Amino acid sequence: MTTRLLDACLGKPVDATPVWLMRQAGRYLPEYRVLREKLSFIEMCRRPDVAAEITLQPLARFDLDAAIIFADILLPLEGMGIGFHFAAGDGPVIERTVRAAADLTGVHVGDPRTDTPYVLEALRLVARELGGRVPLIGFAGAPFTLASYVVEGDHSRQFAEVKKLMFGEPATFKRLMDLLADTVIAHLLAQIEAGAQVLQLFDSWAGTLGPRDYERFAAPHSQKVLDAVSGRGVPVIHFAGGSVGMLAQVRAAGGDVVGLDWRIDLDRAWAELGEGVAVQGNLDPAVLLGPPDEVERHAADVLRRARRRPGHIFNLGHGVLPATSPDTVARLVEFVHDWNGEG
Amino acid sequence: MTTRLLDACLGKPVDATPVWLMRQAGRYLPEYRVLREKLSFIEMCRRPDVAAEITLQPLARFDLDAAIIFADILLPLEGMGIGFHFAAGDGPVIERTVRAAADLTGVHVGDPRTDTPYVLEALRLVARELGGRVPLIGFAGAPFTLASYVVEGDHSRQFAEVKKLMFGEPATFKRLMDLLADTVIAHLLAQIEAGAQVLQLFDSWAGTLGPRDYERFAAPHSQKVLDAVSGRGVPVIHFAGGSVGMLAQVRAAGGDVVGLDWRIDLDRAWAELGEGVAVQGNLDPAVLLGPPDEVERHAADVLRRARRRPGHIFNLGHGVLPATSPDTVARLVEFVHDWNGEG
Numbered sequence: 001m002t003t004r005l006l007d008a009c010l011g012k013p014v015d016a017t018p019v020w021l022m023r024q025a026g027r028y029l030p031e032y033r034v035l036r037e038k039l040s041f042i043e044m045c046r047r048p049d050v051a052a053e054i055t056l057q058p059l060a061r062f063d064l065d066a067a068i069i070f071a072d073i074l075l076p077l078e079g080m081g082i083g084f085h086f087a088a089g090d091g092p093v094i095e096r097t098v099r100a101a102a103d104l105t106g107v108h109v110g111d112p113r114t115d116t117p118y119v120l121e122a123l124r125l126v127a128r129e130l131g132g133r134v135p136l137i138g139f140a141g142a143p144f145t146l147a148s149y150v151v152e153g154d155h156s157r158q159f160a161e162v163k164k165l166m167f168g169e170p171a172t173f174k175r176l177m178d179l180l181a182d183t184v185i186a187h188l189l190a191q192i193e194a195g196a197q198v199l200q201l202f203d204s205w206a207g208t209l210g211p212r213d214y215e216r217f218a219a220p221h222s223q224k225v226l227d228a229v230s231g232r233g234v235p236v237i238h239f240a241g242g243s244v245g246m247l248a249q250v251r252a253a254g255g256d257v258v259g260l261d262w263r264i265d266l267d268r269a270w271a272e273l274g275e276g277v278a279v280q281g282n283l284d285p286a287v288l289l290g291p292p293d294e295v296e297r298h299a300a301d302v303l304r305r306a307r308r309r310p311g312h313i314f315n316l317g318h319g320v321l322p323a324t325s326p327d328t329v330a331r332l333v334e335f336v337h338d339w340n341g342e343g
Numbered sequence: 344m345t346t347r348l349l350d351a352c353l354g355k356p357v358d359a360t361p362v363w364l365m366r367q368a369g370r371y372l373p374e375y376r377v378l379r380e381k382l383s384f385i386e387m388c389r390r391p392d393v394a395a396e397i398t399l400q401p402l403a404r405f406d407l408d409a410a411i412i413f414a415d416i417l418l419p420l421e422g423m424g425i426g427f428h429f430a431a432g433d434g435p436v437i438e439r440t441v442r443a444a445a446d447l448t449g450v451h452v453g454d455p456r457t458d459t460p461y462v463l464e465a466l467r468l469v470a471r472e473l474g475g476r477v478p479l480i481g482f483a484g485a486p487f488t489l490a491s492y493v494v495e496g497d498h499s500r501q502f503a504e505v506k507k508l509m510f511g512e513p514a515t516f517k518r519l520m521d522l523l524a525d526t527v528i529a530h531l532l533a534q535i536e537a538g539a540q541v542l543q544l545f546d547s548w549a550g551t552l553g554p555r556d557y558e559r560f561a562a563p564h565s566q567k568v569l570d571a572v573s574g575r576g577v578p579v580i581h582f583a584g585g586s587v588g589m590l591a592q593v594r595a596a597g598g599d600v601v602g603l604d605w606r607i608d609l610d611r612a613w614a615e616l617g618e619g620v621a622v623q624g625n626l627d628p629a630v631l632l633g634p635p636d637e638v639e640r641h642a643a644d645v646l647r648r649a650r651r652r653p654g655h656i657f658n659l660g661h662g663v664l665p666a667t668s669p670d671t672v673a674r675l676v677e678f679v680h681d682w683n684g685e686g
Binding site: 167207209213263268282286317323 | 501
């Protein structure tokens with residue numbers, strides 16, 4: 001068993017830099033597309049055997065240091081009384097958006113055992129299959145990111161509605177965030193029980209807030225989640241997209257590891273985060289669309305800035321893009337593992 | 344005449360903090376929507392009398408410290424041999440995207456006098472009408488931001504195509520950037536001649552690049568533009584969206600003023616930028632959708648961080664959102680001017 005990822009999460013020295021990639025199981029893999037032709041995205045999530053198979057697909061190809069369960073951050077919403085579906089282009093659409101207090105009628109804290117038993121079953125299947133070869137990562141969306149979907153109704157650019165609610169109806173916004181935080185806690189704890197050995201909290205839209213609004217409106221709820229799942233022997237990675245201007249606030253909210261996007265030099269970010277925290281990142285996923293020399297150049301830059309300091313997990317700054325070649329991913333994983341700190 | 348804006352651009356003390364807002368002429372104004380019902384967006388740009396009227400609309404309502412010409416950063420493309428149109432939701436669509444060397448056949452440096460004479464005429468009309476009451480701002484898109492549209496073909500989330508070209512066909516990418524930079528220079532110089540007293544370079548998508556790729560692929564072209572238009576008595580504002588992790592690189596590219604989005608505290612950003620440069624920003628435009636006390640709270644935070652240090656221009660971190668109430672804008676402008684450095 002490789003304990004690289006677990007060791008790096010805790011800031012311990014490792015024999016090689018651990019590497020996994022956000023969306024490592026996904027559309028860039030032909031074997032994923034074969035399944036996707038037969039099943040909708042949501043069906044793929046809801047069938048534990050299929051979700052387990054997809055989770056393991058990249059592990060069969062690449063020497064990755066972790067598996068991450070195939071699922072979606074929106075899955076817990078339905079059990080809360082917030083329906084959604086995935087539209088044609090796989091974009092999520094919330095069936096009844098929450099934009100006022102009355103919209104919260106009937107919305108309640110979810111229960112992973114009854115709402116998403118298929119995710120827990122998929123985790124158990126994967127954990128069994130992996131047999132401890134590499135750790136299995138479970139995950140959930142952070143309350144603010146989930147609230148963004150619930151209030152906006154779909155992928156948004158401006159986040160105007162969620163901020164309007166946040167500023168204009170802070171009590172309703174807080175009620176929504178409380179419901180989401182409690183639901184996320186229940187889901188993450190159930191994932192630990194089902195075999196997740198590492199957790200990642202995805203706050204993909206944190207960076208649409210300025211530092212002071214993040215601190216006031218989003219961070220306390222992330223902190224509640226991170227506090228509730230900490231101290232159980234399962235390291236937690238806290239990824240907040242677009243947050244390079246508020247890394248201190250992100251760290252203060254919690255997590256053993258802070259996940260970085262690519263919009264800042266890794267060494268500078270780590271210096272800002274300070275001692276006692278691991279970092280994950282931070283290659284621009286679009287680099288993988290370029291030729292091998294550009295991939296190596298960029299990966300080497302990240303690794304050079306990390307200086308093989310204990311506590312670095314190599315990853316992209318966002319998910320693998322669908323146009324990425326699997327060969328490029330194979331070379332990247334090898335390059336990271338072979339990195340000897342020189343060059 | 345108020346010289347507040349010009350003085351602030353040069354770091355000189357002012358009697359009150361100058362304020363203007365990106366997209367201050369736009370859909371949130373009912374008088375704009377009246378015109379928009381009769382004319383398409385592009386027709387509004389192409390009719391100098393209409394563009395001049397729209398430019399002046401917010402000045403008639405609010406005590407703003409500058410006018411900004413009503414136009415669009417994509418207007419120069421057509422004269423370069425790159426056709427585009429605005430689709431239903433006002434989103435731009437490029438008719439023939441550039442994704443390989445062959446796609447540059449027939450693409451050439453534009454000439455503002457023959458390509459967009461209507462913009463220059465609108466500038467002359469507005470300059471005459473203003474009679475020097477407040478300065479008139481001209482603008483252009485930065486080469487990387489324009490290239491993003493030209494390569495992606497429309498609004499993009501991932502910027503996968505432009506980066507693929509940048510990494511995979513650097514010579515073609517550079518040729519496109521050279522053509523865009525030379526075109527932008529010609530347009531900005533013509534705008535000065537037509538009466539623009541301040542310029543803003545919009546690099547809206549700079550922040551989709553990491554610091555090192557920005558430095559390699561985008562900044563040299565912005566710098567070429569900024570160098571070419573500097574030293575003509577017309578201050579230049581350099582706005583690079585999402586660039587909080589690479590402010591040093593943005594500053595190094597040039598400009599008398601660096602425009603900030605809201606994703607970083609203004610005082611921290613200014614400290615990173617160092618001495619000898621003015622800053623513009625940095626209120627989250629979504630705050631204006633909130634109640635008056637939230638608007639004041641956020642505006643006061645920006646002003647407090649600026650400490651009335653000479654060289655601060657108050658603005659949003661992005662354009663005014665269409666759902667914004669004009670009354671809120673009126674109160675904001677008054678609040679900024681009345682700010683006495685306390686509270």
